[in-house]
Amino acid sequence: MTAFSGIRVLDLSRVLAGPFCGQMLADFGADVIKVEDVGGDENRKWAPVIDGQSANFLSVNRGKRGLTLNLKSAAGQEILAGLVRKADVVIDSFLPAVAERLGVGDARLRALRPDLVHATVSGYGHEGPLAGKPGYDLMLQAFSGMMAMTGEPDGGPVRAGASFIDMATGLLAFSGIASALYARQAGKAGGQHIRVSLLETAVALLGYHVPAYTLGGKVPPRDGSGVWHIVPYQAFATRDGHVLAGATNDAVWQRLCAAIGADQLAADSTLATAALRIANRDRVIAALAAIFATATTAAWVDVLEAANVPCAPVNTLAETLAHPQVAAMRMVLEVARRDGGSMPLVGVPLNLSATPAAPGGAPPRLGEHTDIILRNELGFEAARIAALREEGTI
Template sequence: MAGPLEGIKVLELSRTLAGPFCSMQLADMGAEVVKVEQPGIGDETRSYIPPEINGESTYFMSLNKNKKGITLNLKTDEGQRIVKQLVKDSDVLIENFRNGTMEKFGLGYDVLKEINPRLVYCAVSGFGRTGPMKDEPAYDLLMQGFGGFMSVTGEAGGAPVRAGYSIVDLATGLYASLGVVLALLAREKSGKGQYVESSLLETIVSLTNYLGQGVLATGKVPGRLGSAHPNLVPYQAFETKDGHVIIAVPNDWLWRKMCVALELHDLKDHPKYAVNVNRVANREELVGILTEYTKSKESSEIIERLKGAGIPSGPINDIAQLLEHPQVQYREMIQEVEHPTIGMLKMLGVPLKLSDTPGSVRKAPPLLSENTDDVLTTLGYSLEDIADFKEKGII
């Protein structure tokens, strides 16, 4: 079955994380993505080693499956002409250059929309393409700090820590892919493409969500709570005899069931703990009592008791344990694809499940310039032209 974006052609002029993650979402859903990289060097994540497989960066692989790969020197007139030819037949262009770079190449939206009025042009940036900080560089780590994320991540009183995943970059890529699909939907009605923006700044502001809304409403600034939740207790990791376990009690009904399951009957109707607002007010005292209990038990015993009573609970897996889990395997989140130099390559699957037009893992991440000759041939260039381009460093 074909993916929902089959027939959509995407030209990717992005690198590192947010832009490539955006285009990979589209590729997984059937779009034909042609990724343009710098000749001889490629996307900088090709050099993010270790880890690697046969010299290929696993970081690069994680962001570029289902894509064709070509190289073009965008600083040359011929390279720019080739991009314009590709744009004529493209539905989407994604770029994450610094502000003004595409215009310097003569490839800004105002130019490209004249070539193809149906083009959806997606610009991914750090602080947005307008405003006093539009020219500032931004990386995920910087934005975790700037965006308040690190102020609420880590243990109370501890030093600022980065989230283990590049959450701002990844979420920006997801927002960008949503923007592209929405613009394609709007094009069905208007017949015209449009300019789409997604920035790390606006993503992290959006992700403050209930914390941000709380500050706007009350002026009270939240701090670090480790694994705990600012509005719910108990809702965190607890130390056990052999490790840690997650206990998540989001309402008073489950609180009562938890107390019965763990035989903590004295706590169930205690006025300090019976309702969540009081549990939050007495957080430190209650967490201390619960920790004293959990430290006397094995993780498996606590999880078994709580799950048997319908209380949300679970282990803290490492990533290998996650990827080996039967549920992850059953949901086809680990798939294999043939790689030209590695052989069969295991890759992460497609998280969205569509019953009639599912996404799929069809192609391994491209080698540097793997598809350049084929793509240029479809544009009408001869083998002699292509050889000349290589000699001149255009491709």
């Protein structure tokens, strides 16, 4: 038994955040119908395209059924209404004006299904001067201040390598939907409109940087691989790569120095406390860099782990995915393809002991399940489905 078995979801969202939320619901047993315009989610076209399918689309759409639908047509609106009446959850990522124009505003959806759980994902939020502005992950990395604090001290702002604001927003939408479904089942509420945005996610992810500024006036500088308030705590070049090493308190600083043979640093009273190491950052980093350059990454990891010093190799993506710990946590799954083969996709980052995830098959081809959904869910005959296709509704 999975947590959301029996729950029906219409996923009208596109790109990453909303679809990732829908995929998580599907992973935990919900019947998720991916509703796309006849031209498809723009995410299907983003590089790299492998065997005719975008890696971007594949990453957030497994376990769903695929339906194409022209929401600008009267027939498309009729089909949408029929599906909404049978749905527990609707996910969309339309701007407010577009949602109203396409008939997926909350008031209209709630008129069709009063106890509906409706989740809307936006770029900048549902109110305020930028409520009508579209947003993508990289735009919010820039807008939120994250890019300004990311990069080398003498360089320009840098993008984080992964679209983590998008993905975190999807997880927040998932948790909001789970909360709303619980409240509905417990009789605490009927339907609810859940609204999440990339902006709210990004500001929340700023975490301790917010009070550091609001209470202490500290604007975080660009510190490369390190952080300004803990020294050392960054990546150092080794003989064959890089190792991350840190001294998160004064006792760890002493263990770090002893482990790498830096007796002079350990005995230096001007570096004995966290505040003093911050004040003498350049001197500390230069001394450690010279030492770490003398051996391999693997050798340093062994030494530092033995001394209980925070550390990690700076892995490539290939090294991460090949690591036995990633395998042990089942974070790369072989997902069944339609042709009988399989494809490795990212696993489920949430573990439930009694109702674990049961990831479904490969993401749907564009409109792959349109006919069967219209036939089984709405009772359409073959002739009507053919006519809808001819007129461009599906």
